[in-house]
Amino acid sequence: MMKQWDNDFLTREDYAQAMEKLIQPIREEIIHSDFPGVHLGSSGAVYNQQRADMEALIRPLWGLAPYWTLKKDDQLRDAYLNKLAAGTDSANAAYWGDVENYDQYIVEMAALSLTLLLHREYFWEQLPLKQQQTLIQWMAQALDRQIPKNNWMFFKVLIRIALYQCGEVLNHEALEKELLLIDGMYVGEGWYVDGKETQRDYYIPFAFHYYGLIYVKFMGAEDPERSQIFIERATRFAQDFLHYFDADGEALPYGRSLTYRFAQAAFFSALVFADVEAVPWGVMKGIMSKHMKKWMDHDIFTFDGRLSIGYHYENLVMAEGYNAPGSPYWAFKTFLLLAVEETHPFWQAQPIYLKRNEKRLVKEGRLLLLHESNGAHVLGFPAGMLVEGQAHGEAKYSKFVYSTKFGFSVPKAGIRYEEGAFDNTLAISVDGNCFRVKRETESYQLSEEKVVHQWSPFKGVNIRTEIYPFGEWHVRFHEIETAFPLEVREGGFSVGFEERKPQTTGSKETASVQQGPLTSKIINIEGFEEAYIVQPEPNTSLFFPRTSFPYLKKQLPSGRHRLISLVGGLYTKEERE
Known part of the structure; x- marks a missing residue:
């Protein structure tokens, strides 16, 4: 068990070392598995084993892609490129298959999209032209598929702008339609509903605002008006959200997808990434430091060091039907701030620890x-x-x-x-x-x-x-x-x-x-x-x-x-x- 952590989560190097430690238990499996996936366990989910194994391969990119902006890992990068080439090629025996309506593949394309957005040279351009085209064709299927009218709408947005950054033509009309559907879920004071009026949970910070801030980063110059709206909404939301954490860094446990654990703080990481000081940098730094240290002190790892399904301990009883063995790596979204240079004021700020009654x-x-x-x-x-x-x-x-x-x-x-x-x-x-x-x-x-x-x-x-x-x-x-x-x-x-x-x-x-x-x-x-x-x-x-x-x-x-x-x-x- 990975119980002993000596990490204050204050510097960029602190987060990089944590990322290295967290990825180590599955790194060799990613590199050496003989198929485009990673098989991390025998428990099931509502989607099939192939999709569960693909999820376990792709979800770590939420943290690896930002990490690679600081420290390169060519061996691991090459393993991903080879597996993507195989999984997205319909002529390959290991082909993941065509993308269907409401497909789990669409969810995982969001992490892949972030990787393409962050690493045109280090990742995208390392693929031969033919493999670039098969990847584009496979991902583009998602844009024509039916999806739930909730936070999933942002997946199409991220896929569109990622393919756009890779040289594809951007369908502005389709993008605008998706953004308007997202606007329709906004209810004011920084809050969205996740498709239904009664769903107001951690998907608002670690999905709606998180993706909106990624949009700000990569589309701010081209779409300043929409980006400013996302910034204003995130800023208002932050005034509420910082109250969800206690002085020890524990976030209020409620709602679904709690097995994503320290993704609860991913919103603050996205604020740093988009350079939006919604609350003082020192306050964000203090919350994130306490939060990450608290999670590392819980029994969240399997005996061999992988993130387990559960919350404070390994527990399938509390899980949702969409929690497969690789699902907890959604927590890596919090490592987005690794893509921000050391000169950023967040890294320079002194942490401020809030105590209030x-x-x-x-x-x-x-x-x-x-x-x-x-x-x-x-x-x-x-x-x-x-x-x-x-x-x-x-x-x-x-x-x-x-x-x-x-x-x-x-x-x-x-x-x-x-x-x-x-x-x-x-x-x-x-x-x-x-x-x-x-x-x-x-x-x-x-x-x-x-x-x-x-x-x-x-x-x-x-x-x-x-x-x-x-x-x-x-x-x-x-x-x-x-x-x-x-x-x-x-x-x-x-x-x-x-x-x-x-x-x-x-x-x-x-x-x-x-x-x-x-x-x-x-x-x-x-x-x-x-x-x-x-x-x-x-x-x-x-x-x-x-x-x-x-x-x-x-x-x-x-x-x-x-x-x-x-x-x-x-x-x-x-x-x-």
Whole structure:
């Protein structure tokens, strides 16, 4: 395991050394594999093995291409050129195949496009003319294919400008149409929606803004008006986004694609790349340094040093269907700043480390953020967010609160309460075995004082939930109207533990779990019958392999009911001060 890191992530050389260390476990496989791909594991994804292996080959280019602007690696570069020549040539037995509608190949072309944009001489011109043409023809297929109307629209934009930089004619009309579709997803205050109103997550910084800033870099002179729009949007977004990180560098865990890990900071790297000082360079430098150091301290590597699927540790339970063994290398997007010379003011700036106790209402991000314990603990209270058609949508978007110190859990199965791992949500059951939690909200209110959700887990059951945050505590107030009897369970924050059993205390009215600096506590104010402790199935938490959390329970007859509880996730580490 790659646990020992001596890297402050402050200088260009720091990032280059990290890139070298991260690529080393797969470098020889890339060079010596006898097909145009890299086979990094046996787990599957919604796309086939050929596409998964191609993804594992191409995704590291997000970091390698910027790295090559600083340090050349001809052997690795040549391996990529040879594999690209084989994979894109329809006459070759190893041909990747034609590009289809909604194809994973289109996603991976974005990293390839960046490589072509950064390295006309070092990469593109090293291909013989015939291989250049086969590569162009293969990539150009994507421009005629159907794709989701979400962040994928930027893939066509990047492919177009990359081929344009390689000498192809730019279809300005098609490009403008794609950019207008992207504009249609902009909702104001720096925020986009990722295709649907309820999807506002890390795809906004590490996709929409990231690609927009690449556009600024390479098309700024030719399209200054559009580039200025992207700059202004990114600048406004940055004022919100810096609040998603706690003083230790941990980003708020919520939403999909969390296995991309330190891609959470890729937005700041893109700001540096496009020379956009949306917040002071020193603030960006401090956030990125803390963030990268924090990630390198987590168990994010396999036994042989590869990036694993998971979050704080290797974990397939939390993954989406599009997470293949090579998918985590999306995190390499954060190394884009390696393409910026040492003379850039970012590299010269002194890091500024933010510590704050404040609230931040992110209206268009549909999130209320609280910075507690001198900023060491960030809590996020969402409203009106959900993803459809992806694993664990309700757990990743629709819990009552998310935390940079406690994380959150996803279900392992759909039967028992222990399998559901329903921390920080109200679980509802008709039979006492199968539970449902809040998914869609019929309406919501979001302010600095409270968050209100109107929701219905079953037909005939209507719930109004009001959340009142204060410090590391919050009050939950539920008004429930039900046409039939229910069992309800109110879950608190999950806490990890390493011993045989967790450290717990409790009574009929309150229960708590404590481990090290973390304490999770829940108190009945009105309506619940008794407090309990549950130990969910292992590997359900994104932060801890084994967890426990307190919960309150109540049997409700048909009719109207009111339930009130006080819930705390307390971080008490002395060093925070």
